[in-house]
Amino acid sequence: MGETKTVDARGLACPQPVILTKQALETSEKVKVLVNNDTALENIKRLGTKLCCDITVEARQDKTYEIHLKRREGASDSQEEFAPSCSASPASGGPFVIVFAENKMGRGNDDLGSVLVRSFIHTIMESKQKPDTMIFYNTGVFLTLQGSDTLEDLKVLEAAGVELLVCGTCLNYFNAKEKLGVGIVSNMYDIAGAMSQAGRLVVP
DSSP, rough: OOOOOOOOOOTTTHHHHHHHHHHHHHHEEEEEEEOSSSSHHHHHHHHHHHHHEEEEEEEOOOOOEEEEEEEEEEOOSOOOSSSOSSSSOTTTTTOEEEEESSOOSSSSOHHHHHEEEEEEEEHHOOOOOOOOOOEEEEEGGGGGBOOOOOOOHHHHHHHHOOOOEEHHHHHHHHHTGGBHHHHEEEEEEHHHHHHHOOOOOEOO
16 A cells, blocks of 8 residues: 655645645555645545545644545546546536626626626526536625525525535635635635536636
């Protein structure tokens, strides 16, 4: 099995911990990652799941997390760049992805833009053909916060299997992480991966 490779990602900004971990897993079947914040911990765990790894986590007294990743026997050494999967590859044409870079729709009147984005999300919620992934960054993260007019529709979409990726850097910038009401606190590695693999990419 070889020696365990150690990645010290403490204090590194998103998405460096994820990138360094993926690089280590490309050359070693066992990797130990050190991080010192909850967001990096969750990002590494999601990466490990996507790369078909067994994952164990130890919490140290110095507030450092020690994450042990071990690739499962039979897992492919050749993983696709960005968001690889343990299961079958995406359907032909790639997934349907919607990106919200703002908490409004269109340019001009902001009040009208807020009405339009609420209507857009509600329409998507009621549609038979739902997206595979919805991405929220910059002020788009406000749509996912507690008290948002779009929160309940987004919860319905998430319950229906739509993956909601919310930019963790943006939540931290706006001091809004504790107010997140729906979705996964994500990172630019996952966001870039979802966008690069999209068969259809919609930015309302």
